[in-house]
Amino acid sequence: MENVAQDAPAPHTAGLPGGKNVAVELDDGIAWVRLNRPEKRNAMSVGLAEEMNQIFDALEIDDRCGVIVLTGVGTAFSAGMDLKDFFRATDGLSDVERQRAYRSTRAWQWRTLMNYPKPTIAMVNGWCFGGAFTPLICCDLAIADQDAVFGLSEINWGIIPAGVVSKAISTVMGDRQALYYVMTGEQFNGTKAVELGLVNEAVPADRLEQRTTQLARNLLGKNPTVLRQARAAYKYVREMNWEQAAEYLTAKADQTHFIDPEKGRAKGLQQFLDEKSFRPGLGNYARE
Structure with missing residues (x-):
């Protein structure tokens, strides 16, 4: 090294x-x-x-x-x-x-x-x-x-x-x-x-x-924006009650969708629902 x-x-x-x-x-x-x-x-x-x-x-x-x-x-x-x-x-x-x-x-x-x-x-x-x-x-x-x-x-x-x-x-x-x-x-x-x-x-x-x-x-191999948001969301909700967590996570999910340059949510849904090429439990969606 x-x-x-x-x-x-x-x-x-x-x-x-x-x-x-x-x-x-x-x-x-x-x-x-x-x-x-x-x-x-x-x-x-x-x-x-x-x-x-x-x-x-x-x-x-x-x-x-x-x-x-x-x-x-x-x-x-x-x-x-x-x-x-x-x-x-x-x-x-x-x-x-x-x-x-x-x-x-x-x-x-x-x-x-x-x-x-x-x-x-x-x-x-x-x-x-x-x-x-x-x-x-x-x-x-x-x-x-x-x-x-x-x-x-x-x-x-x-x-x-x-x-x-x-x-x-x-x-x-x-x-x-x-x-x-x-x-x-x-x-x-x-x-x-x-x-x-x-x-x-x-x-x-x-x-x-x-x-x-x-x-x-x-x-x-994960979408880096979504990975960052998921980690941050988990750490913040540990200190919240259930109602606060529900509101925060809804807003965080919307924020993630808005700032994600890969538009991973749209790709994942398209590949799962329309193209039938992706199963979330078996791996990642196809990233370009």
């Missing part, structure tokens, strides 16, 4: 921000964004946050990118927040500087990921601890190595799962399960992560990238 920090980037990274903490590769519509601090199990630092914000901004308007896969270099997705290069590094800062560092971290880990206009997949290739739960959960989908090691170990060294980790896990895990791991600090594997709702699937390590690529290719 090529690292964006190289002086002469390969064509598949041309035009993307440089940096030493994150590696990016563009491969036929898929942007592989890899946390690149393997010597620290990809623990997240202030510098990494700044690079991630730049990279997400760049990929948002890069037509070469249709789907983002977030993962880690080496044997870890991420071991969480870096105790030295995040916590210790921010302890000595002024309040303004400290809040700036926190804002940069929050920006990429959840404010950006939760509402990103392009589909995101977390590929958990190894260790996933503490603060790493936030970007994992804020990606749209997640595939894990069945032997990946997960843990909320904060209780073991005298802090709580802060940032927004506790909020993040509350959106995908039941209270009993979430509190069990928050209070005990016990580890669990990728197979258990599926049971807990943290990831969609767990597969053997030697199939992880293949399965993730397959899922990304599936998403690339």
